[in-house]
Amino acid sequence: LTPSLNYVDYVEKPPLIYWLGMISYRLFGVSEAAARLPLAVLAVIGMLGAGWLGGWLYGPRVGLYALVMLGTCAQFFGLSHIITPDMAVSVWLLWTTAFILRALRRPEDAAWAGGGAWLCAVLAFFSKGLIALVFPGAWATALLLFFPNLRRGLKPLIFNWGLLAFVVIVGGWFAAMEAANPGFCHVFIVEHHFQRYLTAKYNRIGGWWFFIPVEIVGTLPWTPLVLPAVLAPLFRWSRADARDRQLALWAAGVFVF
Numbered sequence: 001l002t003p004s005l006n007y008v009d010y011v012e013k014p015p016l017i018y019w020l021g022m023i024s025y026r027l028f029g030v031s032e033a034a035a036r037l038p039l040a041v042l043a044v045i046g047m048l049g050a051g052w053l054g055g056w057l058y059g060p061r062v063g064l065y066a067l068v069m070l071g072t073c074a075q076f077f078g079l080s081h082i083i084t085p086d087m088a089v090s091v092w093l094l095w096t097t098a099f100i101l102r103a104l105r106r107p108e109d110a111a112w113a114g115g116g117a118w119l120c121a122v123l124a125f126f127s128k129g130l131i132a133l134v135f136p137g138a139w140a141t142a143l144l145l146f147f148p149n150l151r152r153g154l155k156p157l158i159f160n161w162g163l164l165a166f167v168v169i170v171g172g173w174f175a176a177m178e179a180a181n182p183g184f185c186h187v188f189i190v191e192h193h194f195q196r197y198l199t200a201k202y203n204r205i206g207g208w209w210f211f212i213p214v215e216i217v218g219t220l221p222w223t224p225l226v227l228p229a230v231l232a233p234l235f236r237w238s239r240a241d242a243r244d245r246q247l248a249l250w251a252a253g254v255f256v257f
Contacts (some may be wrong), residue, residue, distance in 0.1 A: 003015045021083070024038055043087060045095055046087070047067045048097045054067070068075035073222060075215075095116070096120040096124055114157040122165065147245075170184075231248075
């Protein structure tokens, strides 16, 4: 239940990446390859997510391009080898938002797409915490504000079996962790979400500009295509394709946060 890092109980982050590592060790033995295998699997799942989203939203060719481009971006490729929660949360947020957009744009699919979004949000939560709700929630709110025609898919997106699954699974985990580690909820939520983000308590200091070079380098060799793809719909709002604007809002929202 409680992961350990160098034999010390580790309750700062959710446990998914550690659970995956444990499973890999049990199946293949303790080795560097076994430790990194979950990252490679997650990377493939992420590429398939980009391919699926691009495929149904724009067409099969775009889906294929999206899959290849994501897999060959420098930062994505790097994170597929570095054992941190970042690959996991990126992949499951990708799938969460892909299902949300499917449910909102095609309400007839909202029953299964909404459930899929909630389940992927569970996995995103177990990857890195509350941003599994904050990011998709803020983005979905922006979509409903700027694109009123999407509102007919809201109710079936939210109220389905997936919501119950999220509450039971995440709530059960919180209860079990608090019982096993008294004070866990305060440490996990207050300290490692709000204080880590809003204060310098955990040495999270640095200029806001830091993320600009990270993203410019991180999306190489596709940066000359990625930047216009995100910025053009935002600056040419009235003339841009609605699909482009909806995806650009997601990328811009996460970056600004």
